[in-house]
Amino acid sequence: GAGVSQSPSNKVTEKGKDVELRCDPISGHTALYWYRQSLGQGLEFLIYFQGNSAPDKSGLPSDRFSAERTGGSVSTLTIQRTQQEDSAVYLCASRRQGDRNEQFFGPGTRLTVL
Amino acid sequence: EDQVTQSPEALRLQEGESSSLNCSYTVSGLRGLFWYRQDPGKGPEFLFTLYSAGEEKEKERLKATLTKKESFLHITAPKPEDSATYLCAVQGSNDYKLSFGAGTTVTVRA
Numbered sequence: 022g023a024g025v026s027q028s029p030s031n032k033v034t035e036k037g038k039d040v041e042l043r044c045d046p047i048s049g050h051t052a053l054y055w056y057r058q059s060l061g062q063g064l065e066f067l068i069y070f071q072g073n074s075a076p077d078k079s080g081l082p083s084d085r086f087s088a089e090r091t092g093g094s095v096s097t098l099t100i101q102r103t104q105q106e107d108s109a110v111y112l113c114a115s116r117r118q119g120d121r122n123e124q125f126f127g128p129g130t131r132l133t134v135l
Numbered sequence: 136e137d138q139v140t141q142s143p144e145a146l147r148l149q150e151g152e153s154s155s156l157n158c159s160y161t162v163s164g165l166r167g168l169f170w171y172r173q174d175p176g177k178g179p180e181f182l183f184t185l186y187s188a189g190e191e192k193e194k195e196r197l198k199a200t201l202t203k204k205e206s207f208l209h210i211t212a213p214k215p216e217d218s219a220t221y222l223c224a225v226q227g228s229n230d231y232k233l234s235f236g237a238g239t240t241v242t243v244r245a
Contacts, residue, residue, distance in 0.1 A: 025178070052231070054232065054233075056235075061237070062237065063139070063222070063235040063236055063237040063238065064179075064222070064224075064233070064235040065235075066232040066233070066234070069231055069232055071231065077231065077232070080232070112178055112179070114178075123167075123169060123181045123184050124169075124181070124233060125181060126171075126178035126179045126180070126181075127178050128176075128177055128178045129177075129178050
């Protein structure tokens with residue numbers, strides 16, 4: 022079946038603009054994660070959605086970052102008033118129900134803030 | 136806070152030269168240790184999950200092992216197509232997110 026898809030694959034924006042990044046998880050996966058990967062850094066957890074439960078937003082670096090998941094499927098990560106330090110690859114992952122199941126990642130969106 | 140340290144940062148191997156990657160971790164109750172492979176410009180690709188000390192898993196030329204403090208990813212007789220960054224991650228018993236190490240970049244020369 023289809024894997025996790027993300028769009029756009031690349032996004033170049035100017036400092037101060039807002040951006041929206043989209044994630045389509047694997048069909049039937051109830052859990053969805055967003056991570057950020059900066060150059061030379063490990064993956065950094067941002068936010069976690071599980072079914073209809075309140076999301077775990079503990080990894081969001083500032084209030085400029087927000088995310089929503091509509092209908093338990095597609096998710097959108099929004100960054101407002103982008104800064105140059107927001108430049109990174111934003112990765113989405115999904116997982117089927119069950120605490121131990123592995124997460125499957127999408128190809129990522131490379132964000133460049135000029 | 137969960138911590139994952141991978142070593143070495145980079146590894147250059149000749150084709151057929153076996154080696155091991157290390158992943159040291161501290162976590163409050165291990166729910167799972169995960170190995171991923173990441174090619175340039177792509178998302179991480181799942182390789183293995185290990186749940187308890189003593190467990191081993193194999194896939195082609197890769198073998199992952201786990202102790203209470205670290206995991207090893209052994210690459211036996213590597214080929215150039217094994218060149219990639221290998222990521223290790225842990226999930227704590229009270230957590231749903233993965234904590235990742237910085238990765239080991241493996242280059243295999245023909």
